[in-house]
Structures are given as C-alpha cells and as structure tokens.
Amino acid sequence: MTKATSCGGVVIFRGKILLLYKNYRNKYEGWVLPKGTVEAGEEFKETALREVKEETGVDASIVKYVGKSQYSFNTSQDVVMKEVHWYLMMSDSYFSKPQREEYFVDSGYYKYHEAYHLLKFTNERQILEKAYSEYIEFKKSNLWGRKKYY
Incomplete structure (x- = not known):
C-alpha cells in the first residue's frame, strides 16, 4: 500500500464555486474540485494555492482550512x-x-446547488458543504472580502 497526500481548494467568487471537468480518454469523466500532490518541501497551503493556479489559472487566496x-x-x-x-x-x-x-476540458463557477450535484465524488460534496457553510458564516459576519482571516 502506498500513501499519498494532496491539497486543494473550494474557490468561491461572488457566491459561486469553481469546478473542473476532467475527461481522460473517455474513461474518467466528471466534475471535480481543484487539487493536487504535495511536492517535496512544500507546505500544504502552498500546494493548495499552486494546484488551483496550475489547474484553473485562478489566483486564489486562502481564507480557512x-x-x-x-x-x-x-x-x-x-x-x-x-x-x-x-x-x-x-x-x-x-x-x-x-x-x-x-x-x-472545462472549468467554471457554479451556484452551490449546481456545484453540489455536478461533483462526481461524495467526499468532495461533503467538503463543499462544509466550506460553503463557512463561507455563509463569513458573509453573515461581514468578513468575506477582508484580506486576513487567520
């Protein structure tokens, strides 16, 4: 058995969530959240930001783990x-x-309910639920959009 570690992001802009559509030789198809493998000497936060940038071209900033x-x-x-x-x-x-x-082959921002139903994997839907509820709390507290959170 091999162990592997990846990091990724639930990226939100104006209430919508960034998703990617993967189509690998028509064998693996589906909508996913951006994520990727930790490289040697890299911190998890750095990996998450790098992978989001590489896979989507998006310059995101981390709000919260x-x-x-x-x-x-x-x-x-x-x-x-x-x-x-x-x-x-x-x-x-x-x-x-x-x-x-x-x-x-595709990427874009989707409303929460669209994103939830589009995501291929249950574990990513669970993470989306958790992240989106955190986002709603930040919005209610008028903190979303501030530059420092942690």
Missing part, C-alpha cells in the same frame, strides 16, 4: 491511500482556464 478527506484507489501495481487537505479560498474574478495537460 476546512478539513481533509480520505479515500483509496487501485493502480495496476498497488493500492493508494490518499489524504486530501482542503482550504476555503476566495478569487477576485470569474476567469478560469482548465489545464489541458491534466485532461481538464
């Missing part, structure tokens, strides 16, 4: 146990550009 998800999958050689650390993030524009090299 929202938790982790865990899952496993099989490769031809091994079983991989994956842990993903998630951050609530803010963007300052609707711009996004999917990273073609990673087989992302």
